[in-house]
Amino acid sequence: MTSKLLCAAFILAALTLSITFSLQPDQQKVLLVSFDGFRWDYLYRVPTPHFHYVMKYGVHVKQVTNIFITKTYPNHYTLVTGLFAENHGIVANDMFDPILNKSFSLDTMNIYDSEFWEEATPIWITNQKAGHTSGAAMWPGTDVKIHESFPTHYMLYNESVSFEERVAKIIEWFTSKEPINLGLLYWEDPDDMGHHLGPDSPLMGPVISDIDNKLGYLIQMLKKANLWNTLNLIITSDHGMTQCSEERVIELDQYLDKEHYLLIDQSPVAAILPKEGKFDEVYEALAHAHPNMTVYKKEEIPERWHYKYNTRVQPIIAVADEGWYILQNKSEGLMLGNHGYDNALAEMHPIFLAHGPAFRKNFTKAAMNATDLYPLLCHLLGIPALPHNGSLSSVQDLLRPTAPRTVTHTQSPPPHHGSGKPGEHEQESNAYFIGVSLGSIIVIVFFITFFKHLIRSQIPALPDMQAEIAQPLLQA
Numbered sequence: 055m056t057s058k059l060l061c062a063a064f065i066l067a068a069l070t071l072s073i074t075f076s077l078q079p080d081q082q083k084v085l086l087v088s089f090d091g092f093r094w095d096y097l098y099r100v101p102t103p104h105f106h107y108v109m110k111y112g113v114h115v116k117q118v119t120n121i122f123i124t125k126t127y128p129n130h131y132t133l134v135t136g137l138f139a140e141n142h143g144i145v146a147n148d149m150f151d152p153i154l155n156k157s158f159s160l161d162t163m164n165i166y167d168s169e170f171w172e173e174a175t176p177i178w179i180t181n182q183k184a185g186h187t188s189g190a191a192m193w194p195g196t197d198v199k200i201h202e203s204f205p206t207h208y209m210l211y212n213e214s215v216s217f218e219e220r221v222a223k224i225i226e227w228f229t230s231k232e233p234i235n236l237g238l239l240y241w242e243d244p245d246d247m248g249h250h251l252g253p254d255s256p257l258m259g260p261v262i263s264d265i266d267n268k269l270g271y272l273i274q275m276l277k278k279a280n281l282w283n284t285l286n287l288i289i290t291s292d293h294g295m296t297q298c299s300e301e302r303v304i305e306l307d308q309y310l311d312k313e314h315y316l317l318i319d320q321s322p323v324a325a326i327l328p329k330e331g332k333f334d335e336v337y338e339a340l341a342h343a344h345p346n347m348t349v350y351k352k353e354e355i356p357e358r359w360h361y362k363y364n365t366r367v368q369p370i371i372a373v374a375d376e377g378w379y380i381l382q383n384k385s386e387g388l389m390l391g392n393h394g395y396d397n398a399l400a401e402m403h404p405i406f407l408a409h410g411p412a413f414r415k416n417f418t419k420a421a422m423n424a425t426d427l428y429p430l431l432c433h434l435l436g437i438p439a440l441p442h443n444g445s446l447s448s449v450q451d452l453l454r455p456t457a458p459r460t461v462t463h464t465q466s467p468p469p470h471h472g473s474g475k476p477g478e479h480e481q482e483s484n485a486y487f488i489g490v491s492l493g494s495i496i497v498i499v500f501f502i503t504f505f506k507h508l509i510r511s512q513i514p515a516l517p518d519m520q521a522e523i524a525q526p527l528l529q530a
């Protein structure tokens with residue numbers, strides 16, 4: 055009976071120990087990779103053996119709902135803040151802030167004004183405040199000073215820097231004397247070629263194959279650096295891509311007098327700032343102008359887009375149906391592929407795969423939100439998550455069952471614009487340390503009990519042992 059009890063105690067103690075310490079500090083490394091514009095179904099378009107290798111030995115989420123608008127900068131900022139566009143403030147690639155009286159434009163790379171980024175705090179800053187170091191290879195926003203900080207290591211954005219050079223930097227930072235625990239790696243394709251060729255083009259096949267080879271190169275380099283089994287690799291993207299056509303163009307000049315408004319952002323979500331006293335005129339002229347364009351007054355924007363409560367969202371937005379293009383006029387030219395449309399559309403959705411000590415193997419999950427990545431990252435890094443719009447509990451099944459599950463709440467209270475309360479999520483990391491301490495105490499108590507019983511049970515056998523030892527001495 056006693057031995058059974060002891061056996062149970064031992065198993066319980068071993069289990070507690072393994073659960074508590076299953077994610078060792080050297081396993082809390084995360085490399086977040088974004089292949090811009092990698093639509094979810096590109097994985098099946100041509101053979102993608104390296105992506106499938108990650109899926110087989112890691113996890114795969116089939117449907118990732120990104121945020122509206124489904125553009126590059128808004129979504130990349132969501133991935134590292136967990137916030138909707140109206141909350142993090144990067145509401146488009148091209149913006150005008152009427153309070154700051156300043157513009158932001160990806161087209162001209164006029165994106166370095168800190169004030170546009172400071173409605174949120176990206177994960178690298180929180181990571182560094184927690185005493186860790188981060189490294190970023192061209193991830194959007196990582197070469198901008200935000201809240202007086204840069205990532206510990208970063209590269210100035212330069213699209214001509216090769217993928218291999220970016221990977222080399224990431225590996226260097228992860229293997230240095232003071233290794234980073236968070237790496238962010240960005241690559242411009244297949245977005246660039248998707249815009250140029252259109253996603254339906256057969257020429258997209260080789261583009262996707264090339265990305266698969268790049269992933270293969272990254273895996274090879276991680277293995278060579280002995281990082282493959284200790285680092286948590288997350289591969290995702292910001293949005294998908296849909297086919298456009300010269301047959302599907304909406305020209306604003308056909309409906310509006312150019313003198314009556316400023317066009318802040320174009321297709322597929324036209325951001326329109328009417329000039330003083332011209333709001334009604336502009337709205338009326340546009341409201342029923344085209345059957346494939348829906349026009350909203352700012353206050354009428356659907357709640358599900360979480361795209362209303364920010365001064366950078368213009369008084370009128372016009373949203374094109376999938377595959378349609380909004381232009382001032384046709385002289386501007388269009389791209390054969392585009393994104394930015396309703397985030398409920400499947401073709402706007404990106405990929406999500408992960409591999410590493412924290413993740414399950416060969417596990418497929420049906421769906422997640424892009425906002426859920428941020429609390430997952432914070433959990434893996436063991437750092438406090440700031441208020442966000444995601445939910446760790448809805449993605450926790452991606453993690454190995456033995457990984458510490460320390461979080462009890464399901465969803466962060468959605469922060470409203472400018473009302474974030476840093477600190478609410480510190481309980482997540484505190485809970486981890488409480489778990490570690492409690493686990494250690496339980497283990498120590500069980501081992502003391504175990505050894506006490508062991509010693510006691512061995513005492514009656516001592517006289518016999520002494521006799522055996524004594525005998526040869528007597529013979530001598």
Ligand SMILES: [Zn+2]
Binds near residue numbers: 090127293
């Ligand atoms: Zn993009």
